[in-house]
Amino acid sequence: MEKLKGFFAxxxxxxxxxxxxxxxxxxxxxxxxxxxxxxxxxxxxxPEQAAVHDLKGTLDIKAALITPKExxxxxxxxxxxxxKVTEFxxxxxxxxxxxxxxxxxxxxxLAGFDVGVIRGPxxxxxxxxxxLLITLSGDKGDGTSQQVRITPLRQLAPDPGKRTxxxxxxxxxxxPIEAKLGFLGGDKEIAALELSSSEQDSSSVYLRIDxxxxxxxxxxxxxxxxxxxIGNTVEGSSTSATPAPLEGK
Numbered sequence: 001m002e003k004l005k006g007f008f009a010x011x012x013x014x015x016x017x018x019x020x021x022x023x024x025x026x027x028x029x030x031x032x033x034x035x036x037x038x039x040x041x042x043x044x045x046x047p048e049q050a051a052v053h054d055l056k057g058t059l060d061i062k063a064a065l066i067t068p069k070e071x072x073x074x075x076x077x078x079x080x081x082x083x084k085v086t087e088f089x090x091x092x093x094x095x096x097x098x099x100x101x102x103x104x105x106x107x108x109x110l111a112g113f114d115v116g117v118i119r120g121p122x123x124x125x126x127x128x129x130x131x132l133l134i135t136l137s138g139d140k141g142d143g144t145s146q147q148v149r150i151t152p153l154r155q156l157a158p159d160p161g162k163r164t165x166x167x168x169x170x171x172x173x174x175x176p177i178e179a180k181l182g183f184l185g186g187d188k189e190i191a192a193l194e195l196s197s198s199e200q201d202s203s204s205v206y207l208r209i210d211x212x213x214x215x216x217x218x219x220x221x222x223x224x225x226x227x228x229x230i231g232n233t234v235e236g237s238s239t240s241a242t243p244a245p246l247e248g249k
Contacts, residue, residue, distance in 0.1 A: 040156055040157040041156055041157065041166070042066065042155060042156065042157050042158070042159050042160075042164060042166055043064070043066050043153055043154070043155055043156065043166055043168060044153070044154055044156050044168075045064065045152060045153060045168050045169075045170055046129075046151055046152055046153065046154060047152075047170050047171065047172055049150050049151045049152060050150055050152035050170045050172060051150065051170075051172050051174045052083065052134055052136075052148055052150060053174050054136070056079075056082050056136060056137065057077070057078050057079050057082035057083065058076070058077070058078050058113075058174050058175055059075060059076075059077045059082075059083040059085075059134060059150075060075060060076045060077070060170075060172050060174045060175040060177065061073050061074070061075050061150070061152045061170050061172070062074050062075060062076055062115075062169070062170055062172070062175070062177050062178065062179040062195070063167065063168065063169050063170060063179030063181075063193070064152065064153055064166075064167070064168045064170075065165070065166075065167050065191055065193075065209065065213075066122075066164070066165065066166040066167075066168075067165060067190065067209075067213045068159075068163050068164070068165075069121060069122075069213060070119050070120065070121050070122065070213045071119065071120055071121075071122050071130060071153065072117050072118075072119050072209070072213060072215065073117065073118040073119070073130075073132070073152065073153075074115070074116070074117050074179050074193070074195065075115065075116055075117070075118060076110070076113040076114070076115050076175040076177035076195075077113060077114045077115075077116070078112060078113045078114065078175070079114075080106075080114040081137055082136065082137045083134050083135070083136060083137070084134065084135045084137075085102045085104050085118050085132050085133070085134050086101075086102060086133050086134070086135050086147075087099055087100065087101065087102055087132070087133035088100040088101070088102040088103075088118070088119075088120030088130070088132060088133075089130070089131040089132070089133060089149075090120070090122055090123075090125075090128055090129075090130060090131075091128060091129050091131060092125050092127055092128040100120050100121065102118050102119075102120060102132065102133075103118070103119045103120065104116060104117070104118050104119075105117050105118075105119070105215060107195070107205055107207065107215070107217055108205050108217065110177060110195055110196075110197055110202065110203070110204070110205050111176055111177065111197035111199050111202045113175055113176075113177055113197075115177060115195050115205055117215050118132065119213070119215075124155075124158060124159045125155060126155050126156065126157055126158050127154075127155060128154070128155045129151050129153065129154045129155075130151065130152060130153040130154070131149050131150065131151040132149065132150050132151075132152070133147060133149055134147065134148050134149070134150065135147050136148065152170065153168075165184055165185060165190060165191070167181050167184055167191065169181075176197045176198040176199050176202075177195060177196070177197055178195070178196050178197070178198065179193055179194070179195055180193065180194045180195075180196065181193060182194060182223060182226060182227040183226065183227055186211075187211065188210060188211055189208055189209065189210055189211070189226060190209055190210065190211055190213075191208075191209040192206070192207065192208055192209070192223055192226045192227055193206075193207040193209070194206055194207070194223065195207070204220070205217060206218050206219065206220055206222070206223035207223075208222070208223075208226065
C-alpha cells in the first residue's frame with residue numbers, strides 16, 4: 001500500500017511539472033506573436049508606390065514572389081518600349097543601400113500589355129525597402145532621359161529560417177492584368193502562377209517557378225497538371241510557405 005501511495009505521489013509530481021512546462025512553452029510561443037496571435041508578415045506591399053502612369057504609358061507591378069535568394073516582381077507594361085527598369089535598389093533603415101542591375105524577363109503579350117518579371121537578390125534586413133529605378137523613353141527636351149522611382153515592397157519582420165516563400169498581390173487598377181497563385185511550396189517547383197486579364201476573350205500566361213527561382217512559361221495543360229495535385233488555386237493577397245532547402249543556402 002505504501003509503495004502504491006509513493007507511486008501516485010511521484011506520478012502526480014511529474015504531471016504537475018509537465019503541465020507547468022506546457023503552460024510556460026505556450027506563453028513563450030504566444031509572446032513571439034503580436035496581439036491577436038497572428039505572425040507578422042515578412043514583407044508587405046506598398047500599392048501606392050507600385051506603378052508608373054503618364055501620357056506615354058503604364059508600368060504596373062501586379063505580384064511579388066519572395067524566394068530565399070531573390071525577389072521576383074511580375075509586371076504589366078504598355079507600350080513595351082516606353083519603360084526600362086535599369087536598377088534594383090535595396091535600402092535599409094540605417095542608410096545602407098545596394099544598387100543592383102535589374103534583370104528583366106519578358107513573358108509575352110496579354111491584352112495589349114507586355115507582361116514579365118523583374119528580379120533581384122536580397123538579404124534579410126528588416127526595415128529595408130525595394131525600389132526600382134525606371135527610365136522613360138524619349139527625353140525631357142534637354143537631351144537627358146526622365147527617371148522615376150517606385151518602391152513596391154518593404155520588409156517588415158525577420159525572415160524565419162531564411163527559407164520562407166511569400167507571394168503578394170498588388171490590386172492596382174492601372175491595368176486589367178491579374179496575377180493568380182496556383183500553388184506555393186515544393187521541391188523541384190516552388191510556385192505556379194497564372195497571369196490573366198479581366199477583359200473578355202483574353203487568354204492567360206501560365207508560369208512555373210523552379211527551386212532556383214527560374215521562371216518558365218508553360219502551357220495551360222502543364223499548369224493544370226502542376227496545380228491539380230494541390231487542389232484549387234490559392235486565394236488571398238499574401239500567402240507564405242516553407243520550401244525545401246535551396247542549394248547554397
